[in-house]
Amino acid sequence: MYLKRLEMSGFKSFANRTELEFVPGITAVVGPNGSGKSNVTDGIRWVLGEQSAKSLRGSKMEDVIFAGSDTRKPVGFCEVAITFDNTERKLPLDYTEVTVARRVYRSGESEYLLNKQTCRLKDINELFMDTGIGKEAYSMIGQGKIEEIMSSKSEDRRAIFEEAAGIVKYKSRKKEAEKKLETTEQNLARIHDLIHELD
Ligand code: ATP
Numbered sequence: 152m153y154l155k156r157l158e159m160s161g162f163k164s165f166a167n168r169t170e171l172e173f174v175p176g177i178t179a180v181v182g183p184n185g186s187g188k189s190n191v192t193d194g195i196r197w198v199l200g201e202q203s204a205k206s207l208r209g210s211k212m213e214d215v216i217f218a219g220s221d222t223r224k225p226v227g228f229c230e231v232a233i234t235f236d237n238t239e240r241k242l243p244l245d246y247t248e249v250t251v252a253r254r255v256y257r258s259g260e261s262e263y264l265l266n267k268q269t270c271r272l273k274d275i276n277e278l279f280m281d282t283g284i285g286k287e288a289y290s291m292i293g294q295g296k297i298e299e300i301m302s303s304k305s306e307d308r309r310a311i312f313e314e315a316a317g318i319v320k321y322k323s324r325k326k327e328a329e330k331k332l333e334t335t336e337q338n339l340a341r342i343h344d345l346i347h348e349l350d
Contacts (some may be wrong), residue, residue, distance in 0.1 A: 161229035
């Protein structure tokens with residue numbers, strides 16, 4: 152599996168629809184200061200569900216929408232789509248290509264799409280769990296990330312190994328099951344109380 156394509160429209164400095172094609176191997180993005188290199192990686196993190204405007208170097212989520220320039224008016228919405236090669240079916244979907252897209256409007260409306268079908272952020276998170284891809288996963292090593300990993304708590308560091316070992320999805324399902332169990336136990340206790348009252 153590898154990153155095949157990145158399409159951005161109205162995202163940060165990419166006012167026009169911009170398409171970047173990648174091939175297996177190493178790709179270097181070069182350009183003068185302020186030309187938008189970091190905006191490319193911001194786009195990848197954003198489409199994978201980044202919710203923190205600060206970590207995208209903005210103050211509010213709307214800041215990811217092209218804000219206008221001397222020669223161009225601001226735009227009303229932005230969209231980023233990322234396509235992975237899935238010929239080896241590393242992602243559990245029966246498609247040779249998997250495209251994830253995210254769109255947000257100035258009004259605040261937003262949506263995620265998986266192969267052009269509307270989906271929830273949860274679906275995207277689950278799809279990429281244990282693949283090393285994702286807004287928090289280790290496939291994106293930003294500036295200062297190594298220092299952050301080295302100085303973090305051992306439990307936090309452990310999460311990286313768990314993702315690599317492929318057990319994150321099981322832990323997440325366990326957590327969900329435990330939550331359901333707890334709700335069921337509360338419901339049962341309530342029923343017992345009601346029965347007791349009726350007796
Ligand atoms: P450096 O080499 O200095 O790190 P860079 O190539 O990584 O630079 P970026 O930080 O990706 O550059 O891009 C910064 C540019 O993006 C700035 O010119 C900034 O004005 C522009 N930019 C960021 N957000 C928006 C937005 N919402 N609308 C328009 N332009 C934006």
